[in-house]
Amino acid sequence: MSGHPAADPAHRSAALAADYESSRDHLVRVAYAILGSRAEAEDVVSDVWLRLVAADRRDPVLDVEAWATVAVARAALDALRSARVRREVYTGPWLPEPVLGSWPPAGEPTPVRTRPTGSPWTTRWGTPCSSSWRP
Template sequence: MAGREGNGVGVRKVEEFEELRGLLFSIAYRILGSVGEAEDAVQETWLRFASSTTQPTSTKAYLSATVTRIAIDVLRSARVRREEYVGPWLPEPLLDDPYQDPARSVELADSVSMASLLLLERLSPLERAVFVLREVFGFGFDEVAQAVGRSESACRQLLVRARRHMRAGRPRFEAMREEREELAARFFDAFREGDVAGLQELFAADVSLVGDGGGKAPQLARAIMGAGNVARLLASVYPLLARVDVAFEPHEVNGEPGAIFRDRDGRVLHTLALDVLDGRIQAIRLVINPDKLGHLGPVADAWAVDREVRRARRG
């Protein structure tokens, strides 16, 4: 009897955890900006939950607090690595957010964008966790305080500072989904055709093109700035990529219009995400680092593709 009862408790724990897995991953990803680290945090949360001998009053609160604390610890150590990172650092691309809540769809969509995740990088780990739990997921201050190990009053102050940083970095008007999709369709048409003028008219004057190779793939030495410069570079690139059988498929990346680029064998070469604000494309972000692409499928040899492109250019 005791064995069957114990087994029943184990089954309930698995069911409760699986029901909340999407939420836990989404919390961890927003704190960490890394798919792999978020998945590891969720796995560690499960191990702690499975080995616990007490039944929490609220499983959701317990698991959310646990994954938050784990993510904060990981972020503190990750920040040292990011300071030593080769070239610009971008979050790992996320194609689909496993957690959906219609009541908070706007907050969830905006918070997973590349632009918002980069703004979150400016916050301290505690500010970031408080902002994510309260502002994005709507947790009560009592739950936030439990998760980060601070008083409710301290959490309110952390949130004030976090909001101030976030507003200062992104004060402009957000584009409607239909407008973003229409602008993205025009962008990819012009990109395929190598249409410099067509690309340039879609860009903000100070548009930037940033690539994250992490020193492990060919990458831009620095961000390319300005509508004319970015348009000319992009218009010259795709004809060469097409000659070596690189293709792309439009796909939402981090809740933004984007695409996945693949080599001739269908392996992932890089992702592209468009940041659309004020009716213009403000930024184009490429994640090329192979370490950040493995969760999307088999990864291409970017160096080999680059050599082919250089031969095609000479030819």
């Protein structure tokens, strides 16, 4: 939003929301680049919206995208630091969530698991799975 803040609070709120919504994709990308999780990135962007509204009431924000980008980056770094503390206890791998298109990829067969009689599971090729493998 450029220029001076609007005098009408309803108009100001609508303009602020429109500016934030137009920057939302950019903000989610910034948070995702830091956090590696789309869900956490969406949470950070939503939290920053509440901070923006509160900050705008105190002192009008003239450049919503710039203010929000800095706030999202800082909030994402804070979330990452707190996540690291939580993850120190976890022993498994922490990989970023992939942003998937369609599943399965075009041209690939869909993996199928079946339950034939006498076997708990079979692989997608129809061979039985066994939990008691012996050499």
